[in-house]
Amino acid sequence: MKLASLLSAAAFAVLASVGSASSAGLTIDENCNVNKPGDEVSYREAHDVYLCLERKMFDGYNTGPKRWVNPNHVGQYRTWDPVSTLPANPGVHSNRFLFSYVNQIGSATYKQYAEGVSMPVGTVIAKESFTITSKGKAKKGPLFFMEKVAPGTSPKTNDWFYTMVNANGKPAVINVFKACNECHSGFEDTDFLGYPVEEVRRK
Numbered sequence: 001m002k003l004a005s006l007l008s009a010a011a012f013a014v015l016a017s018v019g020s021a022s023s024a025g026l027t028i029d030e031n032c033n034v035n036k037p038g039d040e041v042s043y044r045e046a047h048d049v050y051l052c053l054e055r056k057m058f059d060g061y062n063t064g065p066k067r068w069v070n071p072n073h074v075g076q077y078r079t080w081d082p083v084s085t086l087p088a089n090p091g092v093h094s095n096r097f098l099f100s101y102v103n104q105i106g107s108a109t110y111k112q113y114a115e116g117v118s119m120p121v122g123t124v125i126a127k128e129s130f131t132i133t134s135k136g137k138a139k140k141g142p143l144f145f146m147e148k149v150a151p152g153t154s155p156k157t158n159d160w161f162y163t164m165v166n167a168n169g170k171p172a173v174i175n176v177f178k179a180c181n182e183c184h185s186g187f188e189d190t191d192f193l194g195y196p197v198e199e200v201r202r203k
C-alpha cells in the first residue's frame with residue numbers, strides 16, 4: 001500500500017472510532033445509572049460515574065460500627081494519595097471498577113509499581129469499588145484494605161492484614177486466607193501487590 005492510502009486508512013480508523021464513541025455518549029441519571037452496559041463503559045466514562053457515586057460510597061462505608069476494621073482508615077483514606085488516575089475494571093475483584101489510595105507511609109514506594117519492593121510497615125492501601133451492571137445500573141461495592149504489619153506477625157500473608165467493609169458500612173466476615181491471600185500471594189515479586197492496570201497508574 002502507498003503511504004498516502006495508508007495515511008488515509010489510518011485517518012479513517014481514527015474518525016470511525018471517535019464517531020462511534022461520541023454517538024454512544026454517556027448519560028448519567030440522578031441515581032448514577034448510565035445508558036450503556038458496564039462492559040462498554042470506558043475508564044474515562046467510569047470516572048464520571050465515580051464522581052457521581054463517591055460521596056454516597058464514602059458515607060456508606062462510614063455508616064455504623066467498624067468493629068475489627070480501623071475506623072480511622074475508613075474515615076481518612078480519601079485524604080491519602082490516590083494512586084489511580086481513573087477507575088478501571090481489570091476483571092479481578094468481581095469485575096468491579098477499582099480506585100485506590102495509599103497512605104503517606106507507603107505511597108512513594110507503591111508508586112514505583114516495581115518488582116522487588118518491600119512495602120514499609122504501617123503502609124495502608126484502600127481500594128474502593130463499584131459495579132455498572134449489564135443494564136447500566138451503578139452499584140456501590142465494598143472497600144478493601146491491606147495494611148502492612150510488623151515483620152513476623154503473619155508470615156503466611158507476608159505480614160499483610162486484609163479487611164473489607166461492605167457498601168453499607170458493615171465489616172465483611174471473610175476468610176482472608178482464602179478470599180484475599182490465595183490470590184494476592186501470587187504477586188510474590190511485588191510484595192503481594194497487584195497494582196492498577198498500567199493505563200491508570202498515577203505516577
Ligand code: HEC
Nearest residue numbers: 092125127144145146162163179180183193194195196197
Ligand atoms: C482473584 C484475585 C484477587 C482476590 C481474590 C483479591 N484481590 Fe485484591 N487485588 C487483585 C489485583 C489483581 C489487584 C490489582 C488490581 C487493581 O488495583 O486494579 C488487587 C488490588 C488490591 C488492593 C490494592 C493494592 C494492590 O494490590 O495493588 C487491595 C487493598 C486489595 N486488592 C485488597 C483485597 C482484599 C482485602 C481481598 C479479599 C477480600 C482481595 N483483595 C481479594 C487481585 C485479587
